Amino acid sequence: MTTEQLIEQIKIKKSFLAIGLDVDLSKIPPHLLDTEDPIFEFNKAIIDATHHLCVAYKPNTAFYEAYGLKGWKALEKTINYLNENYPEIFTIADAKRGDIGNTSTMYAKAFFEDLAFDSVTVAPYMGKDSVEPFLAFKDKHTIVLALTSNQGAFDFQTKLVDGKEVYKQVLETSKTWENSENLMYVVGATKAEYLTDIRKIIPESFLLVPGVGAQGGSLQEVCKYGMTQNVGLLINSSRGIIYASQGKDFAEAAAVKAKTLQQDMASILNAQ
């Protein structure tokens, strides 16, 4: 999917919500555990109930890898279900990969070719030659971790090196990489006050912003400092939406939570 198509969907749906499909078998409704593929059944119900309220889904691969072959199969079924039934949805494999060049190429093939995701999250720690293999894929997006939502972000990302914070160096240096137009960045919602500085370096790039909901980040603050003319934001919430109920009404309850966020987004867009 191109960035232009993503922007069009945001305008049509008045939503820039990404729903995180972080499926934990101990948290899903117990009645699903009797089905052949509980993870996929859960995802399918959530997707069918919420697809009109969001523009993206973000399965975090850890929640699938933890269940071995069955988990990976459920991830494959989920991305195929999305691509076949809701091709207008932007898909994010939250895998946080990155390695030496030839290995990164294989990671990129895994998520862009075998599992046909639109984007993948990538850690920039190993530098240019670890990220460029992902950027080489046309109309696919590489979402580089810039300033993450967790407390550990202050261990390295905000440290000064040669007089500049590491996360700013990631933003500036990554702009020089080949096919950098395919870059997006992760900035945690809990770090909204940093967005003014971040926008000075990357005024137009799309940001994936997790941390609204369970981690306490504020949608309003993120939009105040990070929104661009083309919105430029994908706000993710996972647990705050998908675990709204453990009953048979779990998908409807998730839709209620998603709708609350979507309506807040529509108000922000209308006021823009």
Ligand SMILES: O=C(O)c1cc(=O)[nH]c(=O)n1[C@@H]1O[C@H](COP(=O)(O)O)[C@@H](O)[C@H]1O
């Ligand atoms: O790359 C991410 O998506 C990510 C980056 C970050 O800085 N913080 C962060 O929470 N995430 C992911 O975003 C999701 C947040 O989930 P909730 O806290 O349940 O909404 C999880 O899948 C995290 O792994």
